[in-house]
Amino acid sequence: QDAFVAFHVDKVLVSKYLKPLQIGELAPDQPSIEPTKNEMLVRDFRELRAAVERMGLLEPNQLFFFLHLAHILLLDIAAWLILFYFGTSLMPFVFSLLVLTISQVQASWLQHDLGHLSVFRKTRWNHWLHKFVMCHLIGASAKWWTLLHSRHHAKPNCVHKDPDIDMHPFLFTLGKKFSVELGIKKTKYMPYNHQHKYFFITLPPLLFPTYFQCHTFYIAYTKKYWMDLAWMLTFYIRLFYTYGSLLEIKTWLCCCFTELSLHRMLESSWFVWVSQMSHIPMDIDYDKNLDWVSTQLHATCNVEQSLFNDWFTGHLNFQIEHHLFPSMPRHNYWKVAPLVKSLCAKHGIEYQCKPLLRAFADIVHSLKNWGELWLDAYLHK
Numbered sequence: 001q002d003a004f005v006a007f008h009v010d011k012v013l014v015s016k017y018l019k020p021l022q023i024g025e026l027a028p029d030q031p032s033i034e035p036t037k038n039e040m041l042v043r044d045f046r047e048l049r050a051a052v053e054r055m056g057l058l059e060p061n062q063l064f065f066f067l068h069l070a071h072i073l074l075l076d077i078a079a080w081l082i083l084f085y086f087g088t089s090l091m092p093f094v095f096s097l098l099v100l101t102i103s104q105v106q107a108s109w110l111q112h113d114l115g116h117l118s119v120f121r122k123t124r125w126n127h128w129l130h131k132f133v134m135c136h137l138i139g140a141s142a143k144w145w146t147l148l149h150s151r152h153h154a155k156p157n158c159v160h161k162d163p164d165i166d167m168h169p170f171l172f173t174l175g176k177k178f179s180v181e182l183g184i185k186k187t188k189y190m191p192y193n194h195q196h197k198y199f200f201i202t203l204p205p206l207l208f209p210t211y212f213q214c215h216t217f218y219i220a221y222t223k224k225y226w227m228d229l230a231w232m233l234t235f236y237i238r239l240f241y242t243y244g245s246l247l248e249i250k251t252w253l254c255c256c257f258t259e260l261s262l263h264r265m266l267e268s269s270w271f272v273w274v275s276q277m278s279h280i281p282m283d284i285d286y287d288k289n290l291d292w293v294s295t296q297l298h299a300t301c302n303v304e305q306s307l308f309n310d311w312f313t314g315h316l317n318f319q320i321e322h323h324l325f326p327s328m329p330r331h332n333y334w335k336v337a338p339l340v341k342s343l344c345a346k347h348g349i350e351y352q353c354k355p356l357l358r359a360f361a362d363i364v365h366s367l368k369n370w371g372e373l374w375l376d377a378y379l380h381k
Helices: 002-007 011-021 039-054 062-086 090-115 123-138 142-154 176-184 192-201 203-222 226-244 249-276 292-299 307-313 316-324 330-346 356-379
Strands: none
Touching: 002 011, 002 039, 002 142, 002 292, 039 292, 039 330, 062 090, 062 123, 062 226, 090 123, 090 142, 090 249, 123 142, 123 226, 142 203, 142 226, 176 356, 192 203, 192 356, 203 226, 203 249, 249 356, 292 316, 307 316, 307 356, 316 330
């Protein structure tokens, strides 16, 4: 099926594990596509997928990723050199913090590529570099990320299946349908009619330094990802050794903790705005068992291309193409985009693409609208 093809690079290897699960073949008179799925769209997408493979758009340009890794490492070193040469007063500290944040966010985009097996042809190489970037450079578990992110890709914006929207209903109310349902049930965990305001001081700055920071260690420990935990430990050893060497013993732990917390908050804000701009304003519903293409297109939208947007978002401004072809190297998204647009036009599916700032504003507008829907239903007698 399309999801299987999208996620697995080495299909021969994976097929060996599937053989014991086979229980038989469909009878000749049975339909091969379920009634909830668009058969014509499925057929056309599979033809597009075959064309993409023939065009070599799934083949990575390893020079592109090498240069990307190089600029991450240079920024990481530069953050330390700023403090080394200019001291630890306020201005050098601020500049070092900003450079370190840029390095960390760009590393998070690279680990995303590695997690999707789109950097190397060999799966094992992707996994090993993924551990280096995610665990050693960022300080989080690679397997933890894969566990959550694979579920997101399988069922984006599907309640109870996509972990990226688990914030509903405890922190925010998401989607028109669910906002009205919460209001009718008189459910109120938060003042949802103000969620577009408290969003700015909750999810963007606090997701990484609170929830993610704890959750990655919790999952790595409970699931016994010992290799990941060992790699993660090297991040903290490197951080305290390199930055601690510049400070007096009295201020060492305090300064290192402050820099770690502040850069996590800045990194979190950058990540949340970019990751949610293509999903939160889109359709949020229960799993309707739609075909692969419809499932992805209903839950994703794009942001206009530019050199800055590509770099700033790690090419996640091409969210539609990324969700349809998750193992495609990001430098090829722009090449497949016109083909995806044609597919959408042929089947009457909206292909949304918007400016970056409008995409950010749509997050807030959506939260405001859903909060108002909740309040109206909550007060209705």
